[in-house]
Amino acid sequence: MKALAYGSDQNVGRKMGTVSKALELLDYFTKARPLIGLSDIARLADLNKATCFRLLTELSENGFVEQVGTSREYRLGPSVLRLAALREAQVPTRDAAMPVLQSLAQQTGETAHLSLLIADILRPLAHAYSAAHATKVMLEDTETLPFHATSSGLAVLAFQPEAFRNAVLAKPLAQLTSTTLTNPAALRARIAEVRGLGYAESRGGYESDVHSMAVPLFDALGRCSGALAVAALGTRMGEAQRRMIRYALLQAGTEITTLWGGTLPADIATLWRLAA
Amino acid sequence: MKALAYGSDQNVGRKMGTVSKALELLDYFTKARPLIGLSDIARLADLNKATCFRLLTELSENGFVEQVGTSREYRLGPSVLRLAALREAQVPTRDAAMPVLQSLAQQTGETAHLSLLIADILRPLAHAYSAAHATKVMLEDTETLPFHATSSGLAVLAFQPEAFRNAVLAKPLAQLTSTTLTNPAALRARIAEVRGLGYAESRGGYESDVHSMAVPLFDALGRCSGALAVAALGTRMGEAQRRMIRYALLQAGTEITTLWGGTLPADIATLWRLAA
DNA sequence: ACCAACGGTTCAAATAACAAACCGAAAGCC
DNA sequence: GGCTTTCGGTTTGTTATTTGAACCGTTGGT
Incomplete structure (x- = not known):
């Protein structure tokens, strides 16, 4: 590996x-x-x-x-x-998700982004920005999303095989901000919580004033192979805003998973239905 | 090499x-x-x-x-x-050309396709089909365009360094149809002609009943790195149709080269302006 | 005119790739 | 059921490739 x-x-x-x-x-x-x-x-x-x-x-x-x-x-x-065109033709991923991603950004008025689990690394694949606010979260140059410090990372990690989680948590975990969780045990608890909720949340764990929420995405092979996230400035994340974003995320997450030919794990499907 | x-x-x-x-x-x-x-x-x-x-x-x-x-x-x-998204972000190629390609297909009522010179091989990158005719040229599965037997190949070949042309013509050239030119000397003449016209044409050289026209495309480095082509059934290629397609091709070719940040060689620019 | 850093090259020494044979499992096929 | 073939994958000793350090010729800065 x-x-x-x-x-x-x-x-x-x-x-x-x-x-x-x-x-x-x-x-x-x-x-x-x-x-x-x-x-x-x-x-x-x-x-x-x-x-x-x-x-x-x-x-x-x-x-x-x-x-x-x-x-x-x-x-x-x-x-x-050429290869990407071929891959998209066989397994529409980016092209299929893009419209949903854009409407998610527009709907929430915040920055939305989609990440893919590639070779054990979580990487952003596409972003969509909203024009609603003059200040928005930019992540043009982010290359890798640390599993332990981002909502996308936690969302994906929560739905990986145990061995994968162990491998990730065994590595040293960078303290990116003052509030980054780096204790493996605490992270495990956090991940279990994510599993129970069906979505993940991160308040300033990656960048101190950014608050983000993410849902896992499932592909046609049943794997959780990516995450969909909305990131906003922490100051804008009131309770109503959180609820609105969560709702939009669950909707969009379901949609993309469906477009990918994937199926939600039964428990998640129930959770998301209840929250809607 | x-x-x-x-x-x-x-x-x-x-x-x-x-x-x-x-x-x-x-x-x-x-x-x-x-x-x-x-x-x-x-x-x-x-x-x-x-x-x-x-x-x-x-x-x-x-x-x-x-x-x-x-x-x-x-x-x-x-x-x-991921890599393709990165490449497109830095050097918009497919995304930039796609709309032009589509409007070319619509405008001509025939199949349009764009090919790229990748590692000395000419490969189709994108297609656009028109709904105008029930019968259209399909090339979904074409993987490689032989230089000597396609209009795209000739268009590209005409604007490569001499060494490249020599390397191509030195290899055995497949006789794909009864009218495929395979004689290197004859091909050189053909290529010189293409250079003089600013576009290439192939009547059934690749598939016997397909007639196609192509123009070279130039990138920001001044290289001819691709071709834009329109392919139609030979039976539909009357003189008026040819003129119409040629005109649309020159327009679209100029447009894509510009979008790519390229510049037409001076002689070609003049040729195309005169033809328009 | 110097110096440093660049892209690229060379060649002996070290390492990684190779071919062939093998393994258990699954799929035909009698 | 048993026989054969083919599959994905593994192992092994031999072999050929990759590697690293030193070395060019240029370029750009000072």
């Missing part, structure tokens, strides 16, 4: 195959850092420059990265577009 | 790194064959089962493929979605 690595956690001492190393290089491209030079990416990945060069060359030969003319920096290549 | 391999061309005797082998596995997933078992894919890629298994495992650990529950077959994983 791939090392669970997030935050500032340096993934040192890992022992991984060449392919994983190459694929990991792709992960260093982010919205905030779309172009990376050879030396930079070698440093980031903690790889030898020669190794890194060979990997990048091979990625480039296959269109997964490409070099922009000047300064020879690398960026993601066009191959991913 | 990666071997130019298309059609039924078996890519035997190649000497490629582990990473390329792994990435090539991803190419065996198509719309027509979205799920593949271990033994199948090993046969397709002409790899040892153990090797193939290891590669697939590593791809799976990184979310590039995943196994569906029953029968343990593999399919493309969610990682590609």
Whole structure:
């Protein structure tokens, strides 16, 4: 199993195959850092420059990265577009969820985002912003959502196999804000609570003034493979607002799970029906 | 440089790194064959089962493929979605072109498609169909566009560096229909002609009753990195129809190149302006 | 003119990939 | 039921690939 690595956690001492190393290089491209030079990416990945060069060359030969003319920096290549189109054609995920996500943002007047569990890491896949407020939560550059410190993370974690939860909680858990829960036992309790409620909530656990709520999403294989969340400034999160957002979330969550061909676990279905 | 391999061309005797082998596995997933078992894919890629298994495992650990529950077959994983979203955010390609593509299909009443030059291979990225005729050209399952036998291929080839053209024409060229041009010298003449016209045309070179026209597309780096084409049944391609399609193509081609931040080579810009 | 950092290259040494044979399970097929 | 084939997956010794450190030639800053 791939090392669970997030935050500032340096993934040192890992022992991984060449392919994983190459694929990991792709992960260093982010919205905030779309172009990376050879030396930079070698440093980031903690790889030898020669190794890194060979990997990048091979990625480039296959269109997964490409070099922009000047300064020879690398960026993601066009191959991913083709593969993504193919994946979406077979398992509509982003395209299917996007309209629901947008209407959720509009309906709640807050920022909505959808995350996917990819290779044991929770990553945001799409965002939708509302024009309702001048101040909104932006998360353009978030690359990884820590399981223990976000509502999406908790929502997903609550519906994973026990072994997965254990693996996550066994790793060191970053104290991101003053209110981040980092005690494994307390987190377990928290997760059990999420399971009982059918949705998760986080008050400033990731960023101190952001309050968010999230629901788990289920795919056609019955797995909980993602989460849908609404994030707002803590100051805007009154009781009425929370109730409104929760309601919209449960609706939208049901909708996306259905679009994905998934089915809610029976207990969750009941919980959500009651709350509606 | 990666071997130019298309059609039924078996890519035997190649000497490629582990990473390329792994990435090539991803190419065996198509719309027509979205799920593949271990033994199948090993046969397709002409790899040892153990090797193939290891590669697939590593791809799976990184979310590039995943196994569906029953029968343990593999399919493309969610990682590609994330990367594609990132790529589109930085270099809007498919999303930017899609509306133009659709309006081109609607405007011409025929099938329009956009292809991208990925790692020396021309691959269709998106299609748009028109509802105007009951019979239309379908190309859902086309995986690779042979340069010598399609209008898109000729359009792209005409604007590549000489070395690239040579590499393509040096390979054996498949005789796909009775009218497919396979003589390198004749093809060179054809390509020169395309250069002089600013667009390419193919009458039944790929499928015997399909007539298509294509224009090259240029990206922000000044490369010709794709083609835009309209394909119709040969029987519908009268002179008036050809003129209409050509006009719409030049318009749409200009538009997409502009959206991509590219600039037309001066001679082409002039040609297209004159034709409009 | 210097120096540092860049992208890229080289080559011996270390490591990871390879092929073949094997395993238990499931699916035909008599 | 029993025989055979094929499946996904594993193991092993051999082999070929990957790796890391040092080394180029350039570029850009001071």
